Amino acid sequence: MKLRLGTLKRLLREAYIEKPMSELEKTIAAMGPDDVAVDDYVDTETGEIYLEKGQKARTSSMHPQYVKDHQEKRKAQQAAWAEEDARDAKEDEEWEASQHAERASAEAAWTAALSEYAGNWTDFEKEMGGEDVDLQSAAMDAAGGFFHYYPQWKQWAAKLDMKKEDIQSAVADFVYEAMLTGRVPA
Numbered sequence: 001m002k003l004r005l006g007t008l009k010r011l012l013r014e015a016y017i018e019k020p021m022s023e024l025e026k027t028i029a030a031m032g033p034d035d036v037a038v039d040d041y042v043d044t045e046t047g048e049i050y051l052e053k054g055q056k057a058r059t060s061s062m063h064p065q066y067v068k069d070h071q072e073k074r075k076a077q078q079a080a081w082a083e084e085d086a087r088d089a090k091e092d093e094e095w096e097a098s099q100h101a102e103r104a105s106a107e108a109a110w111t112a113a114l115s116e117y118a119g120n121w122t123d124f125e126k127e128m129g130g131e132d133v134d135l136q137s138a139a140m141d142a143a144g145g146f147f148h149y150y151p152q153w154k155q156w157a158a159k160l161d162m163k164k165e166d167i168q169s170a171v172a173d174f175v176y177e178a179m180l181t182g183r184v185p186a
Helices: 003-017 021-030 065-121 125-128 135-148 154-157 164-181
Strands: 016-019 040-043 049-050
Touching: 016 021, 021 040, 021 049, 065 135, 065 154, 065 164, 125 164, 135 164, 154 164
Parallel strands: 016 040
Antiparallel strands: 040 049
């Protein structure tokens, strides 16, 4: 099939509209935002396509609606981010409140167990019948039994950021005070 040069040029011209940048801006801006391009709109100097065939005019950066669409998209994105930030902040707040409640519950249970256990040692001197006993050593020995009577000490320790040694020391102090004074420390 032979084509004449004139026919080939005409076919190529039909495939795109080539104009200088200033004319392209005016032509594309004059189109309705939802008008569909029937040809490619190409800059004569650079060969860059500013509106492709089959695309709506609003998709070209030269159309005024392009900027408006991007601004609306940006606002929607920022609103979504703000909503997500608010949701995350609320979840963080709820999580912190639950952690605080769990810690307060663990602290109350730990304190009650400590007082109850120390209360078992208030009459230690009477039971010993005046024997000479090192109360500090006896309190340390008694503190070791706490772990047997209260196996939930591990949960309390985890919630209260305590180690076994911390619990044993606190129990020994409370038991020692109960042995000395005959009452549970406040």
